[in-house]
Amino acid sequence: MKKNLLAFLAVVFITALAGCNSDNEDAKPSENGEETEGLKPVSIVLDWTPNTNHTGLYVAQKQGFFEEQGLDVEILMPGEAGADQLVASGQADFGISAQESITEARVQDIPIVSIGAVIQHNTSGFAAPADRGIQSPADFEGKTYGGWGAPVEEAVIDSLMNQEDADVSKVETINMGNSDYFTAVERGDIDFAWIYYGWTGVEAELRDMELDMLYLTDYSKKLDYYTPVIITNEKKIANDPETIKSFMAAVSQGYEYAIDNPAHAADILIEAVPDLDAELVKASQEWLSPKYQDDAEQWGIQKQEVWENYAGWMYENGLLEEELDAEKAFTNEFLPQ
Structure with a gap:
C-alpha cells in the first residue's frame, strides 16, 4: 500500500539491496551462478506484489528484450522501504509508483521522476x-x-x-x-x-x-491521473540517460507485446510468479491489456495537463503544502521515438 513519504529520511536501507546501486556496471552472477557477460545490471522495484500492472516487465525479461538492449534486469519486491524511497536514494535504478506519490514526493524535494505511464487512464x-x-x-x-x-x-x-x-x-x-x-x-x-x-x-x-x-x-x-508509472531519479537522468533509454525501449516492447498477446503475456507472468492465481491472471490480463495504451499515440506517454490537473486538485484539497512544478515531475524523453 502507499507509504508515508515523510518517513523517507528515516529509512535505513537493507544491505540485501546494496548491490542494486546504479553505479555498478560490472557483470554479476545470474540465478544459476554464471556471470552475465557484457550485460549491465539494473534493478526495478515493484510497488506491490506482482500482478498484471507489471506484466510488461516480466515479458521483457522472458522474451529477451532487456538482453537485446544490453541489460540484465532484476525485478525486486519493495519490502519495508517502498519503491519511491529506494529509487530516490539510488538503491534501485527504477521503480513502480503512482502519480499521487510522486506529486507528494516532489513537493518534499524528493528527486524522483516519472518516465512512463503503465496505464493511460485511472482504472x-x-x-x-x-x-x-x-x-x-x-x-x-x-x-x-x-x-x-x-x-x-x-x-x-x-x-x-x-x-x-x-x-x-x-x-x-x-x-x-x-x-x-x-x-x-x-x-x-x-x-x-x-x-x-x-x-x-x-x-x-x-x-x-x-x-x-x-x-x-x-x-x-x-x-484521471497516471497510476501506476515507472520512475527513476534525477541523478540517474543526469548521469546515465542511455541506460534509461535502453531500459524503456525494452519495457515498451514488453507492454506492447502484452497489448497484442494478452494470453501469452499472462502465461509468462504465471510462469515467473507461480504462486499467483492463474485464472485471475488470465482474466485480469484480458481486461487490462487494452487499457495500457488506450487512446494514447503510444504506450507510456504522459501529458502535462494530467499532472497539473491532479496536482491542482491535491493543492486545493489541502494535500500539498505548495504547488507542483509539473514539468519536472515527469518526462517522455526516454520513450522510443
Missing part, C-alpha cells in the same frame, strides 16, 4: 457489493469505508460526496491494512473500499460477486 474507484446499495457517492452516508489511512482517501470521498450535497462525516472509516477486500466485505467489516478494477474487480467477477463500481474518472477529470 480505480470505490467498489461495494451490490447488496450494500451504494450506487452513487451520496450512498456513502451511513456506510463503513475500509482504507489504508492516507489523507487523500477522505479528500477524494469528500470531493465526490460534495457533488451530491452529501456529508463525509457520516462515513465511518476503518483502516484495513493489508486485509483482503473480499474477506472484509463478506464479514461485514466494511461496505466499500477503493480498488483497482483490473485486479480486484476482475476477481469479483470470477467469484460471481456483483459489484457497484464508482470510477473516479466518472466524477472528475482531475482524478
